[in-house]
Amino acid sequence: MNVSVKSLLERPSRTKIVATLGPASDSEEMLEKLIFAGVDVFRINAAHGTQERFAVMVKRIRSVSKRIGLPVGILMDLAGPKIRLGELENGELTLESGSEMAFVSPKFLEKSAGCPHLVGIPCVTCTYEPLVNELRAGDRIVLADGTVELTVSQVSAKKNQWAKCRVLDGGTVRSRQGVNLPGVKLSIPAMLEIDRSNAAWAAKNGVDFLGLSFVRHAFEITDLKNLIAENGGTTQVVAKIEKPEALENLAEIVKETDAVMVARGDLGVETDIARVAVLQKEIIQICRAYRRPVIVATQMLESMTHTNLPTRAEVSDVANAILDGTDACMLSGESAVGEFPVETVQMMHRIALGTEDTLESDFLQFIPETSPIDxxxxxxxxxxxxxxxxxxxxxxxxxxxxxxxxxxxxxxxxxxxxxxxxxxxxxxxxxxxxxxxxxxxxxxxxxxxxxxxxxxxxxxxxxxxxxxxxxxxxxxxxxxxxxxxxxxxxxxx
Incomplete structure (x- = not known):
């Protein structure tokens, strides 16, 4: 790769930009435009696609990078144990505040109509079959990215049957939307079989970074690192911080991982949304202490998915993440399915430059005794x-x-x-x-x-x-x- 120093310096932003690939951005022509606009790392969301499709994307990124002489990294984001609603009748369900609904085991769904505890109550399934066995009365459940909130009122005495819930904040939910359980400790593993298969593929095919979703403990990162090594890879692990348990074990997780992502979407559902900005600062601070690169993600320039200018609040959000000390800012839907992917990257680059001009030297005086670096x-x-x-x-x-x-x-x-x-x-x-x-x-x-x-x-x-x-x-x-x-x-x- 014949890289020109001058061409690299022509992208003067020091804050790195991570862009998610999708239908709006995964062609060779768009990849080239995005790299020249300032993208440093491309993200592939493993929740959408097959290994055959991933192979095409990795090959295309490497080919474009080599041809234009500008290096870029590749981050594959494992789907992880994201719990989702099952298929709903007519594709959606409207829940009124104060009403009731129930989660049922898929095997119990057909019998639910005859259950006296569930008469007249809509019953839904989810992708995590043991859920009804792990819920307890009083547990909080949040659906559809926080727009609908439930509390568990009663759980069946027999296993694999049902958990009845009262709707606290109503709304409409759709098939396959996310299910979050703030404060509920589940036995679901950090990687499902499909994640392990995708991680092994990534290790064998030279992917630079693997995002591990819903991390709770440092040993989950160790498990992924061992899997990477077993498959002959050097892929680095990016721990996504989005669960309360991750915050409880943050120092151990940051020490064990190679990099961190502040995944503000699920973090804002799993914890108090009013504390997300404070948590972002705390996570970045610990990452800097342990010399771990950190990415801030979710809704950074979301309005640019459909408009060519961001809101003032979004500009402030990107700037404040940089002032907090983030290494990189990430685009999701803006670059994957948005109408203005190149303009969005250019805007993030402009915001970074304007913010970095105000930064003063910030030499680290503290070196943790347990720092993983010599x-x-x-x-x-x-x-x-x-x-x-x-x-x-x-x-x-x-x-x-x-x-x-x-x-x-x-x-x-x-x-x-x-x-x-x-x-x-x-x-x-x-x-x-x-x-x-x-x-x-x-x-x-x-x-x-x-x-x-x-x-x-x-x-x-x-x-x-x-x-x-x-x-x-x-x-x-x-x-x-x-x-x-x-x-x-x-x-x-």
Missing amino acids: QTLEIMARNVCDLAEELNAKFIVTATANGESARCLSANRGPARIIALTPSRDTLQKMCLDWGVIPMELPKSKKTTKDIMAFALELLKNENLAVPGDRLILFTDASLGTAQNAIVVYDVK
């Missing part, structure tokens, strides 16, 4: 950022095999641009998620600190990005094997 590297990265600001260095050039030095530099949010050189295509694509990092391929022949600095200088000088009088800082990490952890200050002559 503390020597942590301290050196912080010192490099401090030195770059003191010396007014134009660029920090880091050379790394595994991306850790780039991630440490990114977490410190210094003013100098970070060019991350790596001989690994795998690492190149994964660094597309790190704030402020410009990933570039390092020829495998460049092994010593001297060779790497000469290569970086040649790149920058050839495109007039480094001129006499400029100052550069080179930071190499020992992951390269042939170079040491080293800091070199260089004045361009």
Whole structure:
């Protein structure tokens, strides 16, 4: 991949953009336009599609990226144990506040008409068959993204039968809409068989990131990592924070995962919606402490699904996520099925630029004792950022095999641009998620600190990005094997 530094710097936003693919955006022509508009990572929603379809999309993304010379990452989002309503008669059901309805086991559905406890009550099924056995009187159930709320009033004494509910807030629900159970601890696993199959496929086919939905415990991430390793992959795990149990175990989850997504849709249903903004800040803060890239997702520019301008509130939302310290902002329906996918990416890019202009250096002073990254590297990265600001260095050039030095530099949010050189295509694509990092391929022949600095200088000088009088800082990490952890200050002559 012949990547031009200048072409990468022409996308000056340091906040990364994740765009979900769908009918509006998955053609080669649209992929190219979206990359040039500023997309760094493409998201494939595994809830929609087959592995044959995923293969076409991955191949297409890699082909376009290689042809235009701009690296991008690929995130596949596993559907996870999302509970949905079954098929409803006529496709929908209107529930009046104060009325009753019942969840029934699929096997009991035909018998429900003759059950004396359910006379005159609409009965529905859901995709999680044991649900009626795990509900208790007083449990809260939320349907259709929070628009309808129920409370469980009675559960059958016999297993696999029914759970009767009273409607607190009414509305119309449709077949296959989501069922959330805030505060209810279910025995459903983090990955269903289809998720495990899709995860194995992703590992074998070089997908960069796997989103794990409805994470509750760190061991669920470990399980997915083991599955990836068993299938010969290096795919990194993105833990989606959307359950109260995840918040209870947040530090352990963040330490174990490779990256995090603040999945505000289900998070706002599973927890108090009024606290979502505060929870977002807390999650980002912990991610930064553990040097984990974090993505903020859901409804960021949703009005642009059908209009070519966002609301002022949406602009403020994107800006505040950046001010909170997010590495990336994500588009969902806006880019998947929206009428203005390219314009939406361009708008997010503009908002990011305008917000980043106001950011001050935010060097991390706290390194957790349990930080998964080597503390020597942590301290050196912080010192490099401090030195770059003191010396007014134009660029920090880091050379790394595994991306850790780039991630440490990114977490410190210094003013100098970070060019991350790596001989690994795998690492190149994964660094597309790190704030402020410009990933570039390092020829495998460049092994010593001297060779790497000469290569970086040649790149920058050839495109007039480094001129006499400029100052550069080179930071190499020992992951390269042939170079040491080293800091070199260089004045361009």
